[in-house]
Amino acid sequence: MMRGICAFGCSRLVPVILRMLCLMLLFAVFPNTAWAMPCSMGEEEAVFAQLQAGKRMEAEKTYSVPADPTVYLTFDDGPSQLTPKVLDILQAEGVQATFFVLGEQAEQRPELVRRIVKEGHVLGNHTYNHKYKELYSDFSVFWDQVQKTEKVLADQTGERTRLLRAPGGTFGHFDAFYYHYLSLAGYEVYDWNIDSEDARRPGMTAESIYRTVEKGPFRHELIVLMHDGPGHEESVKALPRIIRLFKEKGYAFATLSSSVKPVQFSLGKQKWPRTVSREKYEQMVAAAREHGKLWSDLPNIRQTPQTMIAAEGAVPGPERLRLQTGGTAVSLAKSEMIYRDGYYLVPIRQLSSLMGGTVEWKEQDRTAAVTRGLYQAEYDFAQRELRVINPAGALQTISLPEMEVRDGVLYVPLRKTLELFGGRVTAYLAEAEPGTAEVRISLSGPYGSWWGIYQQLKETAGLSKHSETRTY
Ligand SMILES: [Zn+2]
Structure with a gap:
């Protein structure tokens, strides 16, 4: 009788203890990604099943909330010949923004990429060529484009960025697997909560772009979608008024960083039929984890900082x-x-x-x-x-x-x-x-x-x- 209870109790208890030890160890070594490393194949199986069922994994991560209402202006699809104008306006207004650039565009204009960083703005990754059909046919294509763009930016600036924006946003494009791999790899995915609609349809004038932004809603933290890619002259024209609008409403301007809580859309109905085999899943998980280590293992690569750089000469240096x-x-x-x-x-x-x-x-x-x-x-x-x-x-x-x-x-x-x-x-x-x-x-x-x-x-x-x- 006693033996029976013991055997029963031990068999229940031992795996629990082992699992706890395993988690404690992982927390000590990888404080931000402990959850991302299942302890046993059984758990890996469960994760795969959950993702297959279209349910996202919950990531336990804390973000910092700014004291003041804060707006994060974001510009996608550049850099282009319009980017210098956007940078001039931001400089004149004394505000910082985040640029989700395309690798293909960045290759054409390295001097603009460097100017973005030099003036205290932050770079994000918007894939290499923005082609939905390629990017959303299979995650491996999306992954390759993100890696390629990351390398272009790192070569140009010496910095890597973990900020990511999906072309067209994640809704209907991403599935639970996309989110899972990117999270394992250490990326933060940002959609938006104010769409200026400057890329929604042709013929948007500066006036209509401004009117769209003016509708809000004005939450404590706002991520505003705009574009500085080719053909977005009207966005540039609307920008000074948009900045003034947020200033009048008492918003602080900041750049995104991986400590800013991301806005992410729900998964929605998939526009792209995809299948994921268990084998492919394991390959992708391994690649993503390998990349995830980079952020802590490579001290010679600077991570995207949250820069609040004072204007030249505005702050005297110390003695x-x-x-x-x-x-x-x-x-x-x-x-x-x-x-x-x-x-x-x-x-x-x-x-x-x-x-x-x-x-x-x-x-x-x-x-x-x-x-x-x-x-x-x-x-x-x-x-x-x-x-x-x-x-x-x-x-x-x-x-x-x-x-x-x-x-x-x-x-x-x-x-x-x-x-x-x-x-x-x-x-x-x-x-x-x-x-x-x-x-x-x-x-x-x-x-x-x-x-x-x-x-x-x-x-x-x-x-x-x-x-x-x-x-x-
Ligand atoms: Zn885009």
Whole structure:
């Protein structure tokens, strides 16, 4: 009798305990994606069945809600010859926006992609060619286009974006599988809650676009759909009035980031008949998970920041800047650094010695060769670019228009340089002491080790409550 109860109790209890341990372990290693990794094949089976039945997986993720009513202006299908006009208007109005660009368009206009980022706006991925028939015939096509576009943008700017918008929106296009894979891969999918209808039908005038937006509804957080692709002159004309409308209603303007709660449409009736085999599902899940690791495993790639960059000269820099990592610190007087557009340029020599690297300046070809462990880089001042070879042996060429030489000293952007060498800013204290700003830096091992990544995660968790604005 006793034995019977024990056997029954144990057989019930053991899997529960194992599952709990498994979940705890996953939470420790992947705090944001623990749910995404089922513990057993049985659960994987259940997930597949749920997706087959057309039901989305629930992702447990928390988002931050801004204190003020906030509008996120979004522009799709660019960059095009209209984008400079949109950027000029945004600059004149002092507001930031998000650009869901097409890889195909971005390839044609790299200078515009860089201008978008340089002026404090944020890039999102809108696939490569926008062709519904291809994108929604099979997820693997959609995936390839997202990857291709991500690479185009990363090559042009040195940044990857996890913000994604489905061409035509998700309704009737996405199924539960699309959402599941993209979530595993670390993307955030954004539809909208105000459609300016500037792409809904031909012949929309600036007046009718404005009237559509004016109807609202005006929720606490608004994601507004507009277009800066070819042929959208009327949207450009309507933009200044639309911005003024939101200003009058007391809205703050911000860029999307993966901490902004996405608006996502319901699945709707599928317009595209698709079938998913179990085998294909497993392949896609593996690829998506592999990509999902990238966001935490590759410290040399900057993730989309939520930038609130002050206008040039609007904010005076601090008297002194302290760079702190572990027990080592470098202190720079105002004359030894450049503070501009809300970010810092610092001498490469001081920065490399802080990171435990070496630097060699070659005056004749105006390049600085920097070595830190397995990372090698060459700052090419003539080309205004940086070539980095990371521990995996991959070469990245990054445009760095902001680098500067003054009195024989090469100044490089602090945050970007750190991240390219496997480091990371964990906190920024604008007033660590009166007149002194402090940037706390976490350096992963110069060999990009797991231990280094673990240390970074630990440090970030401990320090995040001290961070204030992100003006580095
Ligand atoms: Zn579009």
